[in-house]
Amino acid sequence: MRQQNAQIVRDPAWRRRIVGTLIGLLLLWPMLVASEFKPWILFDEQSLNATAHFLADFLAPAHSLDFLRLVAVNTWQTVAMATAAMTLAIAGAIPMTLLINERLSLSRIGTGRMAFIPAAVRQLVRWLLVVLRSVPELVWGLLLVRIAGPGPTAGVFAIALTYCGMLGKVYAEILDSSDHFATRALIVNGSGRLNAFLYGAMPEAAAELVSYTIYRWECAIRGSIVLGFVGAGGLGQRMDESLKNLVGGEVCTMLIVFVLLVAAADGVSKMLRERLA
Amino acid sequence: MQLELINATIRHPGANNAAPALHELTLQVTAGEQIALIGPSGAGKTTLLHTLACAIRPHDGDYLAFGIDPWQMNDAARHALRKRLFLAPQTPPLPPRQRVVTAVLAARLPQWSLWRAFASLIKPSDPRAAFDALARFQLEDKLYARVDRLSGGERQRCGMARLLVSTAELFLVDEPLSALDPTLALATLAVLQEEAATRKATLICSLHQVELARRHFPRIVGLRDGRIVFDTRSDALTDAMIANLYAGREAATPAPPDLTPAATVPDVPCF
Numbered sequence: 001m002r003q004q005n006a007q008i009v010r011d012p013a014w015r016r017r018i019v020g021t022l023i024g025l026l027l028l029w030p031m032l033v034a035s036e037f038k039p040w041i042l043f044d045e046q047s048l049n050a051t052a053h054f055l056a057d058f059l060a061p062a063h064s065l066d067f068l069r070l071v072a073v074n075t076w077q078t079v080a081m082a083t084a085a086m087t088l089a090i091a092g093a094i095p096m097t098l099l100i101n102e103r104l105s106l107s108r109i110g111t112g113r114m115a116f117i118p119a120a121v122r123q124l125v126r127w128l129l130v131v132l133r134s135v136p137e138l139v140w141g142l143l144l145v146r147i148a149g150p151g152p153t154a155g156v157f158a159i160a161l162t163y164c165g166m167l168g169k170v171y172a173e174i175l176d177s178s179d180h181f182a183t184r185a186l187i188v189n190g191s192g193r194l195n196a197f198l199y200g201a202m203p204e205a206a207a208e209l210v211s212y213t214i215y216r217w218e219c220a221i222r223g224s225i226v227l228g229f230v231g232a233g234g235l236g237q238r239m240d241e242s243l244k245n246l247v248g249g250e251v252c253t254m255l256i257v258f259v260l261l262v263a264a265a266d267g268v269s270k271m272l273r274e275r276l277a
Numbered sequence: 278m279q280l281e282l283i284n285a286t287i288r289h290p291g292a293n294n295a296a297p298a299l300h301e302l303t304l305q306v307t308a309g310e311q312i313a314l315i316g317p318s319g320a321g322k323t324t325l326l327h328t329l330a331c332a333i334r335p336h337d338g339d340y341l342a343f344g345i346d347p348w349q350m351n352d353a354a355r356h357a358l359r360k361r362l363f364l365a366p367q368t369p370p371l372p373p374r375q376r377v378v379t380a381v382l383a384a385r386l387p388q389w390s391l392w393r394a395f396a397s398l399i400k401p402s403d404p405r406a407a408f409d410a411l412a413r414f415q416l417e418d419k420l421y422a423r424v425d426r427l428s429g430g431e432r433q434r435c436g437m438a439r440l441l442v443s444t445a446e447l448f449l450v451d452e453p454l455s456a457l458d459p460t461l462a463l464a465t466l467a468v469l470q471e472e473a474a475t476r477k478a479t480l481i482c483s484l485h486q487v488e489l490a491r492r493h494f495p496r497i498v499g500l501r502d503g504r505i506v507f508d509t510r511s512d513a514l515t516d517a518m519i520a521n522l523y524a525g526r527e528a529a530t531p532a533p534p535d536l537t538p539a540a541t542v543p544d545v546p547c548f
Contacts, residue, residue: 013431110334112290115352161451185370188332189443190360191386196376199383277374 039245057248061256068253070238075257078234081152081227082220085159089220090213092160093167100172103180103201104193125168130145133165141227155232159223163216170212178205211269218265225258278344279447279479280306280329285338287321287328287503295338298324299503306479308446311470313490313511314483316500317523320407322483323367325500326449329481330364331355342447360387363445369436373425377416380424381407384443409439413468429456434465442471448473450482454489462486466493487519489546 005048041047102108107115108167114122140158183200187193228236235254242250280416287299299321304311314322326334328340331347339346342362347355363384371380378401385403386394396402404420411417414434419427425434433456440448453469454462466482466489473480484490490497499506499522506522507514 075395106356110290110332110348130349181366181368182370182372185366186383186386187356188327188330188359189363189387189445190356190358191382191383192391192394193388194391195386195389198391198394198398199375199379200370200372201373203379234420265293 004263037141054246054248057246058252060249061252062247062249063253067250071235071253071257074233074235074238075261077152078221078224078228078236079236079261081155081224081232082159082217085156085163085218085224086213088156088160088219089163089167089216092164096125096129096164096168097175098197099173099192100129100168101197103173103176103183104187104197106187106193109184109188127166129165131165133162135162137162137223138226140229141230141232145231150231150233152233155224155227157233158227158232159220162223163220167213167216171209174205174208174212175201178208207273210272210276214265214269214272218262221261221265222258278305278341279308279310280304280343281330281339281341282335283293283339283341285328285335285340287324287333288336289324290333297503299328301338302503302505304363304498304505304508306481308479309473309477310496311473311480311494312482312496312498313494314481314498315485315487315519315522316499316506320500321503322500323451324503326451326483328365328480329447330362330449331359333366361445362447363440363443364449365436365440365451365453367455369432371432371435371439375424377419377422377424377427378404378407380435381410381438381442384439384441388444406442407438410441411435413441413530414438414465422474426525430458430461433457434461437465437469440469446476446478448478448480448482452483452485454484454486462489464485 105114105118106116137158139162141154144154144157178201183196186196186200224234225236228234229240239254282302282304284301284303286297286301288297289517315323328335331342331367334348342358347358382401382403408417408420411420414437415435416431425529437453454465457465491514497514498508501522507518
């Protein structure tokens with residue numbers, strides 16, 4: 001009886017968790033050193049002066065009508081870039097997600113093993129997604145600005161390529177971690193795989209897929225701003241000019257616009273999640 | 278012969294070193310038969326149903342469904358074969374956030390193109406069929422309710438309504454009455470048997486209600502520890518055979534059963 005008690009009290013996962021945490025902390029230290037993380041240089045005299053000057057100007061947001069009109073046009077361009085890029089990214093990500101989803105494998109049913117060719121195709125698509133998302137959108141942007149010339153086109157494609165890789169991966173993970181019971185039951189009863197996916201997995205995963213997609217749209221807006229700095233148009237390009245001229249007021253106005261955009265994305269996401277929950 | 282298991286030994290995928298879930302089973306089923314599958318928990322009833330549904334490949338021995346060995350066919354042909362059967366798991370496989378009408382009409386998915394399936398998500402393509410099926414279980418007022426608003430018993434009958442809407446000719450039903458009160462259980466079983474009889478479909482049904490099985494099924498298969506203990510006409514089934522089937526279950530396990538999860542829930546790794 002005592003032995004049995006000891007068996008119950010000893011959680012088999014406990015030791016693994018402790019060791020995992022310790023290893024994680026050990027690895028964190030050299031990373032902090034390697035990244036030259038030195039927060040105190042923010043507080044030397046020269047930095048403080050520059051900051052104070054910029055902040056004084058920054059506190060009065062620019063609000064001349066001309067400037068606001070310019071910001072509105074550029075905001076619209078930025079949102080349009082992000083939306084177009086997301087549309088392309090989603091169009092690419094959905095087929096790849098479906099391809100790598102192991103729960104839709106027919107050869108796996110009953111044997112627990114996937115046949116060689118389907119397994120190879122899944123692995124290849126997975127690698128393609130890795131390649132797509134391992135190149136940052138900024139690098140894609142620089143490359144595409146060379147090819148397509150400066151302007152929003154380069155920005156749209158740059159974001160679409162990277163985000164396609166990210167969306168494909170995360171969609172696949174959301175679907176993998178949702179409950180497969182319903183999908184599997186439909187497949188075992190002879191339903192087509194995509195049909196089973198629509199009726200079995202989608203109802204449960206839809207809210208999460210939508211909220212992740214909108215979060216990525218929010219990221220795409222930020223991304224298109226960054227790409228503006230390398231010549232892809234939109235708010236980023238304006239921001240670049242204002243920062244170079246150290247016009248704090250203009251920077252402030254544009255930052256306010258960023259915050260509003262992100263808040264709007266958050267609101268849309270919340271509303272859709274409530275609808276789908 | 279519609280279904281034939283010949284010396285089939287079944288192991289769960291990924292559990293090749295564990296003891297097999299079913300040992301050298303031989304079973305023959307002719308079209309239109311109604312068979313009750315009884316036996317203690319963990320006897321292998323669910324595994325047997327999954328094997329018959331081509332959802333688990335026999336490790337050893339043969340299985341012939343509709344006269345053909347599904348595991349000699351390629352994936353696509355075997356999948357086409359699955360359209361002819363309907364496996365209803367014990368827990369109804371209905372997504373909680375789906376509407377009942379959609380969940381019931383999902384039985385038609387094997388016949389639907391992707392486009393039709395998609396369109397039916399937006400506007401149910403044959404709500405009448407779902408309504409009629411639900412009405413046979415007194416659930417017609419739940420047609421447009423969401424699955425997570427249903428009680429356990431309602432969900433279970435909703436799963437049976439899906440079976441009625443399917444076009445299968447072989448029903449493999451895993452404990453369809455486990456969440457129902459005795460009156461509902463009787464009515465539900467009657468609907469299942471009636472439906473199987475009218476469309477001349479085969480019905481194989483695992484049950485824990487031994488008396489119900491004896492009274493309503495012409496043939497009873499008793500399963501214990503992965504072996505068929507008896508396979509008999511129900512009028513030839515004696516109380517002694519049943520006592521023997523369930524014998525020693527209480528005495529043999531003095532320790533709380535939770536301590537040996539691997540032994541008590543062999544069906545989990547598969548689903």
